[in-house]
Structure formats: structure tokens, C-alpha cells
Amino acid sequence: MELKKTPLYDEHVKLGGKVVDYAGWALPVQYEGIMKEHKAVRTAAGIFDVTHMGEIIVKGKDALEYLQYIFTNDLSKLTKNRIIYTFLCYPDGGVVDDLLVYKIDEDEYMLVPNAANTDKDFKWMIDNKKNFNIIIENVSDQIGEVALQGPLSEKILNELTEEDLSEIKPFSFKKDIIIADVKALVSRTGYTGEDGFEIYTSSEDIKKVWNSILEVGEKYGIAPTGLGCRDTLRFEAGLPLYGHEISENISPLEGDLKFFVKLNKEDFIGKEVLEKQDKNLSRKVVGFELKGRGVPRENYEIHKNGNKIGHVTTGYFSPTLKKNIGMALIDIAETEIGNEIDIIIRNKPVKAEIINKRFYKR
Template identity: 50%
Template sequence: MENLKQTPLISVYGEYGGKTIDFGGWELPVQFSGIKHEHEAVRTKAGLFDVSHMGEFTVKGTGSLPFLQKMVTNDVSKLKAGKAQYTALCYEDGGTVDDLIIYKRDEDDYLLVVNASNIEKDFEWLQSHLTEEAELKDISEKVALLALQGPFAEEVLQPLVPNADLSSLGFFSFYENVEVAGISALISRTGYTGEDGFELYCASENAVNLWKALLQAGERVGLVPCGLGARDTLRFEAKLPLYGQELSREITPIEAGIGFAVKVEKGDFMGRETLKAQKENGAPRKLVGLEMIDRGIPRHGYPVFADGAEIGEVTTGTQSPTLKKNVGLALIKSEYAVIDGEVTVEIRGKQLKAKVVKTPFYKRPQAGGVQK
């Protein structure tokens, strides 16, 4: 796989049986021991992901808060140092540039974590609206990101972090400059699996040592390395959106079901007019869960029909490893978004029956959602 970007962990994938693929121009592992095995490990024990392909930007300076308030949909003024917030970047018409997480490190000092496929686009979009009092930097190449996810994540990580109490680290909170197995890291209680867990940011050159230390520490509880395949099935079951599927230039955050991260009352921001109207009057389309009645797996892009007409399409679909059912997410006309309503999905030229069901498909015991 020539000319693909690689993370700092490319050299160790093979040691753990990693099978790599081209993922948006990156050479990344799709699986190690098998997607279903990795999925189940995260749901019942713990899994470790290399997500170093994600992008990281810093925004600093006295104008950083007003700049971010203008650019993103959530209310950044509510963030305190040591806390993180899920939000979206939108175009003027409400279409989505990206979804991201903002970390407030200090007054006038923020870290933005964006999707790998959107790094250049996001940076250019932010740069084109930058004010003199705010400084924007892309530090993606200097930062590695590992995600330790699952019910035993804290048990695995705590012995490696002698100087911080992880049990007191709340959801969407973080510790910075913490030693993890002797490596300086930012530890965030966040993730993309629907399980408890942590995301660990460190210098790129320390990624391999951190990866090995975590896997060694997790051996006794069954921690396994995980690839993109399990990452996708896990986030899908928890109804966490993936840019390019549930979110896009043509899909607003309201349509995608992340309206909780759109605070129209905070004042003016990119896309506010459209998003405010959709919040108040309802969006023309809605993201819903589908469960197949007939045999067949709904896949991304498959058209959905009702009353003899096309009403939308599947954004993500698979056989859920947890539910053992063929399910999907679909963006359909809002008038058809009725629980137990029957629709059909066109699969290989056949109209197969499905019903609209509640989402998320999976919630962990005592689960929290994305911070609102």
C-alpha cells in the first residue's frame, strides 16, 4: 500500500496480527484477532485502539473563545478547564463540516480533535475565518492517540497512573501532563464505543511504548488490540455518528440526531439560522433505527421506501454483534420516522421489509451518552 499515511504504530501492527487496509488514505488495521471477537471484548472486558490518524488543532489567544463560539454549534463558554465538549462545525447553510471534541486546557487555550478524513478541510475552514486575536495550529503529526475502551478500562489503566485517581475522573473530563507507565499523556474519559473508557494523547515518539505497556497491563483481564472493523460496529450500536455517513455537507446536525450539541440560544454562529428553524419546526429528514423483518443486511447507501416512493437511504447497517440482528441507521423523511412503522429497503434489487425501531441499539449499564 504505497503513498498511504501511517500512524506511529505502523511498525507494531504485525506483531499482534493486524491486517491493514486503505482507510481514507491511511494504512490502518481493520482487525487483529477478528471483528466479532474484538467487539465482544470491548463490550465485556476491554479493547485498545490506535486512533492516531485523528487530527489535533490548538486554538490559543484572547480571541479564542469568541472565535470558537462563532465557528461551532455548542456553547463553548460553558466549558471549564479540564472539561471537554462534543460539538459540530457547520457551513452557513447548516450542512456539517465535521463533528469534533473541544478540550479546554486553560483560559484562552483549547485543543480540538477532528476526524482524520477532514483534517485539511477543517483547518482551511477554520483558518479562513480566523480573527487576529486567535492563533490556530495543526499539531496532528506530533500527537498519537490511543483509545482504551470497555468495562475493565479503568482497572487496566489505574496501575500505570500512580499519581492520579481515575475513579474521580468524570465523563468528558481530562487530566493533562499525567505519567502513564512513565510517559507524559493527556487522559480523557471519552470514547467512541458506547462503553466506559479513556483516550490517551501522547507525543508520537512515545506511542509504541504506551501501546505495549497498556496491552501488557491488560493481559490479566483479557484486553485485546482492536481495529477499525470493531470500532465501526461498536459506535454504530451506540448510535454515534460517523462523518461521511450519518453526517456530511448535505446533512445537518439536527437531522443526524445530535441536536443536543446545537445551542441556538448562545448567539450567532455558522449555520444558526437553518439549525434554529429545524429545531423549532422540525427537520425535513430524521435519522432512525431500522430492524430487518425479511432476511437481508441493510448497507450504506441502500434506498429506503414507503408508500411506493423512496423516502431516504441507509447510512450504516450490519448484523449487530451484540443483538445478533440485522439493523441499520437510515436518514428518512421525518413523517415516516414513527416507531414500529414499516418500510422496505432495496437490497440487491429486492424490496425487503424492515421496521423503524428505537435507538441507540445498545446502551451500557448505567451509561451516559455524549455530554450534553
């Protein structure tokens, strides 16, 4: 099957990006190297092509009521031009997807699902539409998106707009603002643990935005950045990745993300099971630091006193902290901070200690 290409595909090739298959998309995993790109985002700025992410519009008289029914978080608190992070759950509490919801207007919302899940989410939403008076549209093909991330993001973007970007607070956005002579929606969001922006335009205009940001960002030390460092950055910040810390088999509560599940709101899909689980949680995602040698990798077994108690969900050598760290789903009895566990690396137990999974704070 031929890979889908974003409007920026030729730019990635021009810049020497190492293109790989990511959820059916041809995207750069790196340009000059994951470590270098990771450092650029932590110290200056990086720009990611995230056009592969989905965009689904929900609008109509019952939009809020419908979204309250399908999502775990409480959208009744969401005001216009604000954004909320939430989960779509199956009736058994497993996760369909984690996504951002943008409140465009009183009766209109934009949802941003993970690329690999967009079609599945859209189908799930249509299948659970019931008699709600709403329109659900998958507009992913019409929209291009880049993420500008890092401490110098605002300085760089300021050079391309008349808008006062300091007015855009974290988890809020402005619509129809001009960036590099192009009309865009700009939100103060990202997936790196750094300050930054996500910029949405039409598919035709995204190339101009990408090139303009790289051009003005050069003097600030900007780097084009690939999927490789997107993962190391999100992981250091303790942010979950679908299919790892949450999945159809790992609920938001097991993923240690209870904050985004409002069990006190009216009924929503999965509520009943999540309420029961909350009273008797048997396993949970934690952070750990390796004390011995080796790099913890996804799905490595975790033991305690010779018994299996769980597995690694994500593991890396952290470029910022210079330590081998990871996240793991383990038995609830072993999740205490400071607890010692064994990670099985090449059939040998390597000592590790449970620590806070927010490994990095800016």
C-alpha cells in the same frame, strides 16, 4: 500515493493486523476478527490506535469568542479540564466535521477532528479567523493517541499510573499525568458506547503506552482492536459517523443531533439556516430493525408503499444484539417509532421497523 503510517504501524504488523487504507492512513481493520474484537470491548477491553485523529490548538485572548462563532454547541458552559462534542457547519447548515473540544486553560483549547477532515477543518478555521486575536496550530504530527475501551479499562490503566483515575469523570480529562512512565493527557472519552479512556502523548512515546497497556491488560482479556469493530461498536451505541449520519449534505438537525446545536446562543456559522430548518424539518436519521432476511447496507434505498422515502446510512448484523439493524435518513412523516418501512435488498423489499437508534446501552 504512499499511505501515512502512525508510530504504531510496526506493532500492528507484528500483531498480525490486516492493514488497509483508511483516509490515506495505513491502519489495521482487524487482527483476529471483528466479532472477537467487538466482544472483547463489550466484555473486557480493547485498545485502538487512533493516532490518525487530528489535534488542533486554538489559543489567545479571543479563543472562546472565536470558537463560539464557528461551533454549534455552547462553549461558554465549558470549564477547565472538561470536553464538549460539537459541529463545525457551513453557512448552509451542512457539516464540515463533528469533533471534541478540550478546554486546556481559560484561553487555550484542543480540538480533535476526524482524521480525514483535519486538513479541511484547519483550512476552514483559518479562512474564518476574521479579526479574532487567536493562534490556530495544527499539531497532529506531534501527537500519538490510543483509545482504551471497555468495562475493565480503568482496572488496566490503574496498573500503569499513580493517578486516581476514578477522579476523571466522563467527558473530562487530566493533563500531564504519568502513564507507563510517560507524560500523557488522559480523557474519559471514546467512540464505543463503553467506559474507557483516550490517551494522548508525544508521537515518540505512544509505542511505550500501547505495549504497556497490552502487557498488563493480558490477564484481563484485552485485545488489540481494529477499525472494523470501532465501526460496529459506535454504530450499536447510536453514535454518528461523518459521511454517513452527518455530512456536508446532512445537517446536525437532520442527523437527529439537535442537542449539540444551541440555537439560543449568539450568532454562529450556519445558525440562520439551521433555525429555519428546525421549524420545518423534512427528513431525519432514525434507527430500524430488519424483520425479514438480509443485511441492510449503506445507501440501500428505503421505500414506503412503493415510493422511495430515504436511504440506509449505516447497516450491520449487530454482534451484541444478534439482529440486523441500521440507521437511515428518511422523510420526517415516516420517522414514528413502530412505523413499518421496506429496505430494498437485491431489488426486493424487506420489512423493517423504526426503533430507537440507541440500539445498545451499557
